Amino acid sequence: MAKLKKQKDYFDSVHIWGRVWSIGALLVLFSLPVAISLHYNAWPEAKFVFEALLKLVPLYWVTSIIEVITFTPMLGAGGAYLSFVTGNITNLKLPCALNAMEQAKVKANSEEGEIISTIAVGASAITTTLIIAVGVILFSPVLDDLRNSETLKPAFAYVSAALFGALGASYLKKHWKISIFPVLVGIIILLIMPTFGVSTLLFVTIVAAVVGALVLSKLKIVK
């Protein structure tokens, strides 16, 4: 009983602090355009800003809804609050948390999973922030050369294939029966709509993976 109460206290405090930090992050986030506009007395024409937002908001706000619904349960409370503040979720924070939980052999919906996911996202955010900061301060002249280097171009062009190949290897090996169907669904969708956004594709392949796994479980093909 006392153990359960402590667990509830921990989760409640993560939610309270998560909200406090997220509201703080929103304030800090908007302080940038406000500071630029105030300092330079440079207030952009509203019609231009709205015109751009009109193109961006429908896509990105719908994607945000999908991301929050899909990723929050996987990242756990602490991991989710941290990820949505530190950004780069699909290409970094989420795979990083999944990798950490897989290595620690804990489940996403357990308290251990919550702990590991939070620590993984935090460590990833700090590492990324440091690398970007050091890169910007020390290596910006060299980075320009790297960017223009024809030799290194393929390394950065296919970083997502390298990342998800590495991450996928252990999952696909362990759960290959469950993996075939969602990969096929993804391929078929991309055959029909090649530029289908990855955030939306994620949603479809997750549903395909879950439904496929439940069917295989019913048929006793996976246990």
Next chain:
Amino acid sequence: MFDFQDFKESPLMLTMAAVIIGFVVVESIFFMTKAWKRGKEIGMTTEQLKNTVVSSALFSVAPAISILATVVVLASSLGIVLPWIRLSVVGNLLYETTAAETMLDVLGSNINTEVTEASDFAAIAWVMTTGICFGLLLVTFIGKFIIKKISKATAKSEKSSNIADIISASAFIGIISAFVAQSINGKSSDGSSDAGFMSIMTLVSAIIIYLVFETICQKLKLKKLELFATPLSIFGAMAVAVLLNMWLPETITSFTWWG
């Protein structure tokens, strides 16, 4: 290094960068400390927690370099500080590039042209910030509700069977499947990384390097080295991509399904 006379790299911008990036680091440390303490309370070992930090830090190196590359790409137009800030908090590679490109397009410019008007720069900062904040707003106000609903659903399922485990594992697989499919036959918006020979070879190399390294670690009982399997295979696959591009004829390396 920084041109302080340029409004895009002024002391104001650098101060804002320090504040915003400092905020992210302090928040990360806060939640990590909280999770670490709770982990110890419920009996998790220091080694397990330390391993998570090490493997996650290593895992993040390659993607962080790729984010850094995007900062540099955007820097030619926006200066280096704005992309640096936007990609360190809330932002992501795809969104920030698209948001900047869209605003520049509305202003009659593009990503290859330097922004010289402060009002244009302010407009870009407003658009990048407003477009991306929605996810953060949502998780702030409905994150708790979603987690509670999902926990309840899985708790019920666990009573009767192991369905919760299957759902959890298959959801992870769903994420990986989307990216695997994209590497097999996806098309990028700017055509710079369409799927084809190179993307498939990079994907396959990463999988092979991972499995070979994992097998070696298990055979030689080098369990600790397994932590390096993921970053090693990411960098290994990136190196394979570079080497293939150098060694093979362009007709092969430039092959994509989308011409």
